[in-house]
Amino acid sequence: MSFDYEKYIRPGKLPHIWCPGCGHGIVMKGLIRAMDALGMKKNNTAIVSGIGCASRLPGYIDCCTLHTTHGRAVAFATGIKMAKPEMQVLCVGGDGDGVAIGGNHFIHACRRNINITYLIMNNNIYGMTGGQFSPTTPTGAKASTTPYGNPDPPFDIAKLAIGAGATFVARGTAYHANQIEKLLVEAIRHKGFSVVEILDSCPTTYGRRNRFRSVVEMMNNLKEIAVSVQAAEHMSPEQMQGKVLTGVLYRDNRPEYVEEYQKVIEAAQDFAG
Amino acid sequence: MxxxxxxxxxxxxxxxxxxxxxxxxxxxxxxxxxxxxxxxxxxxxxxxxxxxxxxxxxxxxxxxxxxxxxxxxxxxxxxxxxxxxxxxxxxxxxxxxxxxxxxxxxxxxxxxxxxxxxxxxxxxxxxxxxxxxxxxxxxxxxxxxxxxxxxxxxxxxxxxxxxxxxxxxxxxxxxxxxxxxxPEPGVIPLTDRTPPSVEPEEYKPYDTRFGDVPPLAAFGSEYRFHVTGLNKAEDGFPTTRAELVQQEEERQMRKIEDHIDDIVSYEEYMLDDADVAVVAFGSTARSARFAVREAREAGIKAGLFRIITYWPFPEKQIAGIAGRVKAIITPEMNLGMTFHEVMRCAAGKSTVSGIFRVDGEPINPGQILDKIKEALR
CATH class of the missing domain: 3.40.50.970 (Thiamin diphosphate (ThDP)-binding fold, Pyr/PP domains)
Structure with missing residues (x-):
């Protein structure tokens, strides 16, 4: 029997806004499959986003969905999770939304280790506004605001998340479609703040400025640069040049924020007698 | 108790x-x-x-x-x-x-x-x-x-x-x-948002069949809905359809405009026979009250209109006062924000003058009393 995507898709809301060749649709497919695999209840699931192409994703999914302001998704999601801990709360968005304008909310959600899963579609560019460089655009790359090549060094989102205290960090690519589902299942199951970065492709605003002649070429690039954590164990630093680690990169157990706040409530009530 | x-x-x-x-x-x-x-x-x-x-x-x-x-x-x-x-x-x-x-x-x-x-x-x-x-x-x-x-x-x-x-x-x-x-709990009545009365599959977060303030469901209940900061239609999803955007924006303004009397609150003190009205709010209104009392003791018919709801602005009330008094004074700890609102409402029916302080010091009653005397000169 074929998989029933319609179960989680809002009727009448497709086609989506994403360009031909964009990887966001592949990521959405992975998310839907993960939600199904986990048996997530639509009424009990909140999906929160900021601004940008990737942030349009919640509108297509039949849950409690919140399309907020630029960079603020995690802060809105924190309010939802604190006020109603029994809800499953997911955040989705892009690289500029998540680690530029939303960088402060991102690192502090990592630090708190609040039980939210953050899915970041990293296509190394601001797509919706027409291709300006983002904090993950590689040095030297062309964007509409780096016509002579990008002078900025990029962030490594996964390292940023680990450094800030996230307790589950994984990375996949839009090429490795089946892995997206698996990573998201593990991330959502994990208790604490989990980050899943999916390397994505924007042929429209990134590819054409950076000598990718086709969508297929961009997808093949994702395939070629990705090295699984297991495979990397047998590779030398030289062999890892230009490659990106994929899979579950980090996992830790630390107290979860909402549970810790529950202890505050108990302490306050004991104190009040 | x-x-x-x-x-x-x-x-x-x-x-x-x-x-x-x-x-x-x-x-x-x-x-x-x-x-x-x-x-x-x-x-x-x-x-x-x-x-x-x-x-x-x-x-x-x-x-x-x-x-x-x-x-x-x-x-x-x-x-x-x-x-x-x-x-x-x-x-x-x-x-x-x-x-x-x-x-x-x-x-x-x-x-x-x-x-x-x-x-x-x-x-x-x-x-x-x-x-x-x-x-x-x-x-x-x-x-x-x-x-x-x-x-x-x-x-x-x-x-x-x-x-x-x-x-x-x-x-x-x-x-x-x-x-x-x-007060004891329950003495001041509390209002809760109107929950939806329709079945979940019929629910729209901006359903105008229920008036200008549509019922709001809660995330995590049996209702599922979409919320966006984009201009939206009744169903909560983004729209760029001109007539829907216009209607939605106007409806939101009506929530206030059609209920001004329910929202606006103010206090009047010795205003009925006043020749000069002080329009003030916050701590400045406390100084103004003192000044009005002193003015009355000196035989000057002064009164106070204390703004409690600043927005929506008490336009109707200020316009009414402007028609009855000779002068209005607006003491405030800024450089004339209320002054301009009061000027607009008075529409030339009375003079309006201000006392503006932004030096971090409160406006004292003496300053207001001096201005009351000056205004009637």
Missing amino acids: SKIAFLQGNEACAYGALYAGCRFFAGYPITPSTEVAEVMAKELPKVGGKFIQMEDEIGAMAAIIGASLTGVKSLTATSGPGFSLKQENLGYACITEVPCVIINVMRGGPSTGMPTGPSQSDVMQAKWGTHGDHPAICIVPASVQELFTETVRAFNLSEKYRMPVTVMPDEIVGHMRERIEI
């Missing part, structure tokens, strides 16, 4: 929020409003509520909107620079029509200004601070007691009209200590 207490304004504000049923607070430390957060941090967990100190003011505003969408009454508190930062998500609460209350204890500005000095210079920001057209309700209490009761009213208005409401004491009112009476 009501409880008698001796409280600071900011503390009373926090207790007012708790009385109103607020069970979520997100904030960020800032002078001179921090005591609101401190009381909420202490008291909320006792009643099973949640307090979170966010990474910044923007995040705090975002968090209370998220919490409110789950059906929990939510509060944040800030001051000047923080209020500027909150404008982004305040606009989000406006367009998405999510109830929440924002306390802004007014200090000197712009920018860092005078963090510990009083001011009344954020009243225009309360209406025009966030971009785009939107309705605004802003309340300016003048005493510790009023900071309690008006915070309760702010929650009620927010729930009733499905919109953010700001309560803006000046620093003097926020930090003064006075005797207050905290």
Whole structure:
């Protein structure tokens, strides 16, 4: 029997806004499959986003969905999770939304280790506004605001998340479609703040400025640069040049924020007698 | 039996929020409003509520909107620079029509200004601070007691009209200590947002069949819906259809415009036979009251119109006063914000003159009394 995507898709809301060749649709497919695999209840699931192409994703999914302001998704999601801990709360968005304008909310959600899963579609560019460089655009790359090549060094989102205290960090690519589902299942199951970065492709605003002649070429690039954590164990630093680690990169157990706040409530009530 | 207490304004504000049923607070430390957060941090967990100190003011505003969408009454508190930062998500609460209350204890500005000095210079920001057209309700209490009761009213208005409401004491009112009476629970009636009455599959978050204030469901209930900061249609999904965008924006303004008398509140003191009216609010109105009494003792027919609801502005009342008095005086701790509003409402029917102070010092009764005498000369 074929998989029933319609179960989680809002009727009448497709086609989506994403360009031909964009990887966001592949990521959405992975998310839907993960939600199904986990048996997530639509009424009990909140999906929160900021601004940008990737942030349009919640509108297509039949849950409690919140399309907020630029960079603020995690802060809105924190309010939802604190006020109603029994809800499953997911955040989705892009690289500029998540680690530029939303960088402060991102690192502090990592630090708190609040039980939210953050899915970041990293296509190394601001797509919706027409291709300006983002904090993950590689040095030297062309964007509409780096016509002579990008002078900025990029962030490594996964390292940023680990450094800030996230307790589950994984990375996949839009090429490795089946892995997206698996990573998201593990991330959502994990208790604490989990980050899943999916390397994505924007042929429209990134590819054409950076000598990718086709969508297929961009997808093949994702395939070629990705090295699984297991495979990397047998590779030398030289062999890892230009490659990106994929899979579950980090996992830790630390107290979860909402549970810790529950202890505050108990302490306050004991104190009040 | 009501409880008698001796409280600071900011503390009373926090207790007012708790009385109103607020069970979520997100904030960020800032002078001179921090005591609101401190009381909420202490008291909320006792009643099973949640307090979170966010990474910044923007995040705090975002968090209370998220919490409110789950059906929990939510509060944040800030001051000047923080209020500027909150404008982004305040606009989000406006367009998405999510109830929440924002306390802004007014200090000197712009920018860092005078963090510990009083001011009344954020009243225009309360209406025009966030971009785009939107309705605004802003309340300016003048005493510790009023900071309690008006915070309760702010929650009620927010729930009733499905919109953010700001309560803006000046620093003097926020930090003064006075005797207050905290009523028994239930004495002040509380309002809750209207829940949907239709089946979940029929629910639309902006369903105008139910009037200009559509019922709001809660995230995590049996209702599922989409919320966006884009211009939206009745079903909550984005639209660029011109007639729908126009209709939605006009409906949101009607929530206020059609209920002005329900929202506007004010106090009149010795105004009936007055030749000169002082229009003031917050701590300045306390000085004005004193000056009016002194003027009366000196045989001058002075009166006070005290603004309690600043937005929507009490236009009708001010226009009425302008038709009866010879002169209006607007003392305020800014450089003429209320003055211009009063000029607009008076429309030439009386003279209007102001006393403007932005030096961090309160306007004293003597200054107002001198101006009253001058106005009748």
